[in-house]
Amino acid sequence: MALNGKTAVVTGAAMGIGRSIAELLLQNGAKVAILDMNEAAGQSLVETLNKEHGPDRVLFLLCNVESGEEIKAAFQKTVETFGGIDILVNNAGIFNEIMWEKTIGINLAGCIRGAYLVIEHMNKLTGGRGGVIVNVASIAGIGLLSCCPVYTATKHGVVGFTRAFAAASVASGYGIRMNALCPGFAQTDLFSSVQSRLGQFSNLAGANQELIEKLGVLTSAEVVQGFLELVTDETKNGQALIVLPKEKKYATFPVSPTD
Numbered sequence: 570m571a572l573n574g575k576t577a578v579v580t581g582a583a584m585g586i587g588r589s590i591a592e593l594l595l596q597n598g599a600k601v602a603i604l605d606m607n608e609a610a611g612q613s614l615v616e617t618l619n620k621e622h623g624p625d626r627v628l629f630l631l632c633n634v635e636s637g638e639e640i641k642a643a644f645q646k647t648v649e650t651f652g653g654i655d656i657l658v659n660n661a662g663i664f665n666e667i668m669w670e671k672t673i674g675i676n677l678a679g680c681i682r683g684a685y686l687v688i689e690h691m692n693k694l695t696g697g698r699g700g701v702i703v704n705v706a707s708i709a710g711i712g713l714l715s716c717c718p719v720y721t722a723t724k725h726g727v728v729g730f731t732r733a734f735a736a737a738s739v740a741s742g743y744g745i746r747m748n749a750l751c752p753g754f755a756q757t758d759l760f761s762s763v764q765s766r767l768g769q770f771s772n773l774a775g776a777n778q779e780l781i782e783k784l785g786v787l788t789s790a791e792v793v794q795g796f797l798e799l800v801t802d803e804t805k806n807g808q809a810l811i812v813l814p815k816e817k818k819y820a821t822f823p824v825s826p827t828d
């Protein structure tokens with residue numbers, strides 16, 4: 570899929586990894602709707618991006634991905650403004666083992682909510698032109714982080730949802746691809762606040778620090794290397810792309826646990 574002239578929606582894009590994804594899409598000729606619950610940061614980013622990329626290519630929409638109504642309204646506004654939705658990036662996420670139900674509601678349910686609500690705009694069976702969804706998971710969606718079982722569970726959930734949705738979309742003829750981006754640690758506000766948001770297993774903060782030192786820390790700009798491949802390469806569907814400071818690789822899964 571060539572990006573020039575396409576429309577993308579990126580959740581949680583006012584800062585961090587989502588912001589870098591929105592910037593990359595704009596640099597490649599797409600129009601971008603930035604959805605976020607941080608209005609001040611979102612508005613300020615749009616002003617900056619309008620100056621860099623010219624007017625009428627970027628839109629900020631206040632949206633909490635915990636609300637299906639707000640996501641639905643944001644998608645509708647995007648369609649009215651840009652004429653459709655070709656790309657959805659479910660990026661909004663939090664790290665909070667204390668408020669663990671909220672973590673599930675945003676990281677996993679938010680991603681499912683976005684995907685199910687964008688189907689009506691993309692589904693080829695109902696007049697849509699198809700599209701691609703990228704879910705920002707984590708390598709905690711492939712391996713484990715013992716200091717944060719809930720965060721790990723949400724990201725494993727996102728990877729499982731991605732693989733099953735991708736297969737279901739092919740089997741149903743929707744024309745919608747879905748892939749997961751699985752970065753290691755990245756220097757963002759979420760990463761900086763981890764220590765204060767560990768809950769039940771905050772005693773394992775030291776082990777986590779050792780893992781951070783072993784794996785290294787990415788910049789947001791490095792994280793999004795590989796993102797373009799998941800969007801543009803039409804052969805990529807149901808894939809989980811791991812991004813670490815020194816390598817990028819696709820996760821491999823057993824064909825079937827019963828084989």
Ligand SMILES: NC(=O)C1=CN([C@@H]2O[C@H](COP(=O)(O)OP(=O)(O)OC[C@H]3O[C@@H](n4cnc5c(N)ncnc54)[C@H](O)[C@@H]3O)[C@@H](O)[C@H]2O)C=CC1
Nearest residue numbers: 581584585586606607633634661662707754755757758759
């Ligand atoms: N920073 C890291 O080490 C890694 C982060 N990730 C994932 O990347 C994604 C982005 O994380 P970061 O950029 O690090 O976080 P961040 O905290 O820097 O940015 C997150 C953005 O999402 C927005 N947001 C949070 N909750 C929201 C909600 N309910 N509705 C709408 N917007 C909401 C925030 O306002 C913020 O603009 C998350 O899904 C995270 O789990 C994955 C791997 C590594």
Ligand SMILES: CC/C=C\C[C@H](O)/C=C/C=C\C=C\C=C\C(=O)[C@@H](O)C/C=C\CCC(=O)O
Nearest residue numbers: 707708709712713714715716753754760763776
């Ligand atoms: C603390 C969370 C910070 C940012 C969130 C984020 O999504 C980043 C995750 C980055 C790393 C995930 C690491 C996964 C590691 C593995 O897969 C394990 O196999 C590594 C082996 C042992 C770790 C044991 C432990 O966690 O104590």
